[in-house]
Amino acid sequence: MIVEMSKVQVLGPRHLLQETIQHLHAEGVLQLRRLSDAPGAGPDEEAQLKVKKVPLARAELASERSLEEISRRLHDLLLLLPVPRQDTEEKGELPDVTLTDFSSHLEAIESEIRTLHDRRLALEEERNLAARYERLLTSLVPLLTGLEGASHLETVGILVRRDHPETLALLEQEVGRVTRGAYTMLFREVDKREAGVLLTVPRESSRDLSQLLHEQGITEIRLPGRYAGQPFITTLRLILRRGRELPDEIAALKAELLRASRRWYEPLRQAHRMAQDRLARLRATAECGETEHAFIIGGWVPTARCKGLASALEEALQGRVTLLELDIRPDEYAAVPVALRNRGVVQPFELLLSILPPPRYGSIDPTPFLAGFFPLFFGLMLGDAGYGGMALALALLARAKGWGGETGRKVTAIAMASSLSAIVFGLLFGEVFGGRGAVVGLHPILLDRTKAVPAFLGLALVLGGIHVILGIGLGLWTALRHGESAKAIARLTTLALILAAFLGILARLAYVPPSLGVGALLALGPLLVVLTAVEGILAPLEVMKTLGNVFSYARLMALGMASVMLAEVANQMAGLFTVGVGLMVAILLHAVNFAMGCFCPVIQALRLHYVEFFDKFYQDGGQPYRPLSLAS
Amino acid sequence: MERALLTLSAALAIGVSGLATAWAQSRIGAAGAGTIAEKSELRGTVIIMLAIPETMVILGFVVAVLILFGG
Numbered sequence: 001m002i003v004e005m006s007k008v009q010v011l012g013p014r015h016l017l018q019e020t021i022q023h024l025h026a027e028g029v030l031q032l033r034r035l036s037d038a039p040g041a042g043p044d045e046e047a048q049l050k051v052k053k054v055p056l057a058r059a060e061l062a063s064e065r066s067l068e069e070i071s072r073r074l075h076d077l078l079l080l081l082p083v084p085r086q087d088t089e090e091k092g093e094l095p096d097v098t099l100t101d102f103s104s105h106l107e108a109i110e111s112e113i114r115t116l117h118d119r120r121l122a123l124e125e126e127r128n129l130a131a132r133y134e135r136l137l138t139s140l141v142p143l144l145t146g147l148e149g150a151s152h153l154e155t156v157g158i159l160v161r162r163d164h165p166e167t168l169a170l171l172e173q174e175v176g177r178v179t180r181g182a183y184t185m186l187f188r189e190v191d192k193r194e195a196g197v198l199l200t201v202p203r204e205s206s207r208d209l210s211q212l213l214h215e216q217g218i219t220e221i222r223l224p225g226r227y228a229g230q231p232f233i234t235t236l237r238l239i240l241r242r243g244r245e246l247p248d249e250i251a252a253l254k255a256e257l258l259r260a261s262r263r264w265y266e267p268l269r270q271a272h273r274m275a276q277d278r279l280a281r282l283r284a285t286a287e288c289g290e291t292e293h294a295f296i297i298g299g300w301v302p303t304a305r306c307k308g309l310a311s312a313l314e315e316a317l318q319g320r321v322t323l324l325e326l327d328i329r330p331d332e333y334a335a336v337p338v339a340l341r342n343r344g345v346v347q348p349f350e351l352l353l354s355i356l357p358p359p360r361y362g363s364i365d366p367t368p369f370l371a372g373f374f375p376l377f378f379g380l381m382l383g384d385a386g387y388g389g390m391a392l393a394l395a396l397l398a399r400a401k402g403w404g405g406e407t408g409r410k411v412t413a414i415a416m417a418s419s420l421s422a423i424v425f426g427l428l429f430g431e432v433f434g435g436r437g438a439v440v441g442l443h444p445i446l447l448d449r450t451k452a453v454p455a456f457l458g459l460a461l462v463l464g465g466i467h468v469i470l471g472i473g474l475g476l477w478t479a480l481r482h483g484e485s486a487k488a489i490a491r492l493t494t495l496a497l498i499l500a501a502f503l504g505i506l507a508r509l510a511y512v513p514p515s516l517g518v519g520a521l522l523a524l525g526p527l528l529v530v531l532t533a534v535e536g537i538l539a540p541l542e543v544m545k546t547l548g549n550v551f552s553y554a555r556l557m558a559l560g561m562a563s564v565m566l567a568e569v570a571n572q573m574a575g576l577f578t579v580g581v582g583l584m585v586a587i588l589l590h591a592v593n594f595a596m597g598c599f600c601p602v603i604q605a606l607r608l609h610y611v612e613f614f615d616k617f618y619q620d621g622g623q624p625y626r627p628l629s630l631a632s
Numbered sequence: 633m634e635r636a637l638l639t640l641s642a643a644l645a646i647g648v649s650g651l652a653t654a655w656a657q658s659r660i661g662a663a664g665a666g667t668i669a670e671k672s673e674l675r676g677t678v679i680i681m682l683a684i685p686e687t688m689v690i691l692g693f694v695v696a697v698l699i700l701f702g703g
Contacts, residue, residue, distance in 0.1 A: 356676035454701050457694070552687050554694045607683040610676070620676075 002365045003339040003625070006306045007033070007328045010297040010313065012321035017054065017295040021284050021628075023316045024297070025277065028629030029305045031337050032287045033298035051289040051296055060282060063098065067279045070097055070106065074272035077110055080117045081261040081268070082254075092263045097275045106271075109264055116260060120253045123246055130243030132190060154206035155233055157221035158213060159194045160187075168197070174216070175199060178208040196221065276631040284628055300337050300625070330482065336361035338622035346371040348413035352606065356614075358622035362482070364474055366609070366618060373467060373613075374414070374605050379421025380460070381559040381601035383449065384567065385442075386433035387594050388422030395419060418602075433590055434567025449564045456557045464553025467608070468546060469498060471616030478617055486534050493531040497543055498550075500524050549612040555604050566593040642696035649692025656685035 008030070012020055024030050056064070092109070095102050160167050168187065175183050179201045187197040201209050213220065230238070289296040301309055310323040328336060338358045340350050342365070349371040359365055382388060395415035398408060430437045430444035437443075447455050476491035500520040507517020531539040570589030574582040664678035 355679065357673070453697060457697055548687055548691070551694055552690050554697075555686070555690050558690065558693050607679075607686065611680050611683050 001341060001368075002359060002361060002363070002622075003341045004303040005300050005328070005336050005339075005361065005625075006303045007326045007332070007336075008299055008301050008306065008309075009324045009326060010299070010321060011324065012295055012317070014290055014293055014295050016317060016321060017285065017288060017290070017297075018281075020295070020297065020313070020317065020321050021281050021288070023313060024299075024309075025281055025284070025628050025630060027309055027312055029309055029627050030297075030299040030301050031625055031627045032284055033300060033335075034287060050291050052291075054285055054288045054290050054295070056282070056286050060285070064279065064282045066103075067097065067275050067282070070102065071272060071275040071279060073106060073110065074268055074275060077106075077113060078265070078268055078272060080113055081265050082258055084258065084262040084265050090263055092267050094267045094271050097271050098278060102271075109268070113257070113260055113264070116253060116257045120250065120257065123250050123253065126239075127243065127246040127250060130239050130246065134240065134243060152203050153200055154203045154209075155198055155200045155231070156206070156209060156213070157236070158197050158199065158218050159190065159221060160197055160218070162189065162193060162195050168195075171197070171216075171218070174212055175201070175209065178212050179205040273631040280628060280631070299628075302339065302625075330362065333360060333362040334621060335623070337625035339625035340365055340367060342367045342371075345413065345417060348410035349374065351407065351410045351414065352609075356610065356618075357620040358624055360619040360622045363478060363619035363622075364617055366614060369470070369474075369613070370609060371417070374609065375417040375421040376463075377556060377605035377608060378418040378601045379423075379425040380463070380556050381604065382418075382422035382563060382597045383425040383429050383560050384431045384433065384563065384597070385423045385426030385437065386431070386590075387563075387567075387597050388419045388424075388426050390594055391415060391419035391422060391598055429564075431564060431567070434564060434571050436571060449560055450568065453557075453561065456560065457554060460553050460556035460560075461550060463556065464550045464608075464612070465498070465502065467553065467613055468549050468616065469495065471613045472498070472546070475617035478619070490531060490535045490539070493527050493534065494543060494546060497524065497527045497531065498546065500527065501547070546616075549615070552612050553608060555608070559600055559604055563593065563597050566596070638699055642699040645695040645699060646689065646692045649689045649695075653685045653689040656688070657682060660685065 010020060010024070010030075094105055160171070172185055175185065182202050182205065184200045185197060187195050190196045199209065287297075289298070306323070306325055313321050313323055338361050340353075340358070342350060346368050349367050352370050352374065353359075353365075353367055379388070382391075392415075395412045398404070399412040399416075402408070404411060425446075426432060426437070427442065428444075428446040429449050430442045431449070432440060432442060435450075447459070449456055472491055472495050476488055476495065479485075479488035479491055500523045503512060503520035504517050504524075506512045507514050507520070528540055528543070531543065535542065567590065570586050570593060573589060574586035576582070577585055660682050664682055667678055668675050
């Protein structure tokens with residue numbers, strides 16, 4: 001459900017504004033309302049003259065800029081530090097973020113941490129370079145030992161792509177041309193994509209070689225700047241030796257960075273939160289209004305927390321500040337922040353709604369319907385006790401291990417509900433890994449999905465009809481609640497049209513007397529006229545769309561049948577081989593089917609909700625509830 | 633012969649509608665990916681847009697089932 005909100009106004013003497021904001025900040029339940037929305041600051045000129053936005057003084061504006069800068073620097077610095085797992089006694093100390101010497105203190109810490117971090121990055125880059133060329137170097141350097149110190153020769157390293165083997169032949173041809181055949185060319189694979197090539201030419205030809213490589217767009221092997229000026233072969237040998245020393249140096253540097261982190265991570269994090277809190281209060285001040293003697297803070301508070309907030313303010317400020325609760329007009333609903341509150345098994349399903357914009361205040365929270373129909377649709381599509389059991393076991397394991405934190409907990413709750421539904425439908429369809437259910441004495445109770453195709457299709461469409469009718473019913477309820485009579489009549493007429501169409505179909509199938517079917521069909525005409533009169537000329541098309549929505553639920557049957565058929569294929573394939581190989585094939589194919597059986601029904605069940613169901617009543621455009629609350 | 637024609641009709645009903653859905657989704661998907669890259673808050677709308685053409689193949693499937701089992 002959508003949490004009921006109250007529109008409030010906090011009033012008090014002007015000099016208590018900052019103190020009041022501090023208390024509201026600490027309570028963390030009030031979401032500020034912009035002054036223009038506040039009562040008394042309306043469009044009439046007199047009200048505008050009386051209540052004006054609190055102007056930030058020059059010092060406060062400077063403080064805001066400074067805090068923004070400090071907050072950004074602290075955030076960047078925290079990203080460079082590893083999160084320490086152990087605590088240390090030697091915690092660093094930092095002054096208050098608002099003091100002028102904080103920046104200089106931060107500068108010293110920044111310099112220390114950035115130096116360590118940059119050095120680690122440089123060493124890691126060097127290590128990666130050494131590792132990259134290790135294969136090339138270990139094979140080529142011994143061959144080139146004789147060339148070392150030969151001052152009349154120049155050696156150049158280049159990289160070429162391996163997927164164009166003709167490049168090497170062309171390159172050799174061109175090098176031979178510019179050096180008149182005085183060259184040696186050695187190459188070795190570096191990785192799957194590239195090969196390294198060493199070209200040794202007389203020094204007098206080196207300029208021509210460089211020009212050739214430049215013209216052909218071939219890049220020479222990039223070596224660290226510290227080796228500049230040294231012969232290429234010597235550099236390669238040095239890099240190789242360095243590659244063996246680097247892991248120890250990097251480990252030492254990481255340990256040093258961790259020591260710095262143990263000392264500074266927590267103080268820096270605290271300072272960052274304090275800066276964020278100060279900034280929030282400064283920005284909140286600018287959202288408030290004032291008169292000559294009083295201040296006004298407008299906001300939204302969950303109704304259930306209103307009394308608590310009023311008492312807290314009363315107690316903290318000795319009754320000098322008042323909290324007024326005002327009525328929310330329907331035309332203000334778009335501005336009211338939205339918080340969802342669902343309990344128990346329904347609450348995790350809020351996650352499935354988070355992909356869409358929040359519902360508008362005053363509309364319906366569809367989470368309870370998602371919690372009911374999502375597992376139902378999933379179970380109907382997967383419909384296998386074996387696969388359902390595997391999904392349940394995985395969900396329980398993930399929950400026990402705590403994978404994914406809070407989001408993981410919600411996902412596993414949804415997975416548990418859905419897999420239980422799949423187990424129940426599996427028992428109803430008599431399926432355990434396809435037709436293996438018969439081995440343990442299971443038989444279809446509801447229907448056999450492999451044979452009763454029309455009955456399964458009928459079941460899917462009936463469920464679709466119920467779901468869509470429920471959606472239209474919710475739309476009707478919303479329209480009635482908001483006093484939108486034309487919309488309510490349109491929804492009611494659509495409902496009547498669908499019911500008449502269903503009656504007609506049932507009469508055709510001889511489930512109801514033919515006279516009832518004729519009556520229902522005769523009612524279609526007047527109902528369409530009413531609908532067109534209320535909704536316009538396109539209304540009959542909307543009815544066709546609604547019928548299309550119902551047919552869309554045929555996917556429940558399509559995926560369900562595909563799932564059981566694939567399971568049957570896996571079982572039959574296994575029978576074609578010897579016991580060992582057959583078992584392996586069956587496990588592999590069932591694993592593929594299980595993965596598909598878990599993924600596709602989720603997508604399709606969500607789609608049925610988002611497109612077919614929500615379309616009938618869901619009103620998005622709600623603003624998420626974000627109260628002014630402490631970061632620290 | 634009649635059975636072969638029925639089967640061919642069912643195959644055409646689902647095959648052609650499948651191709652149509654695939655074509656529509658490829659166009660909407662490409663545009664949707666660009667939209668999400670620029671305005672990620674529209675991902676819900678993009679998903680709904682992307683899902684709409686699926687109805688074609690589902691209706692094709694229903695027609696195919698009716699051809700095969702309806703008579």
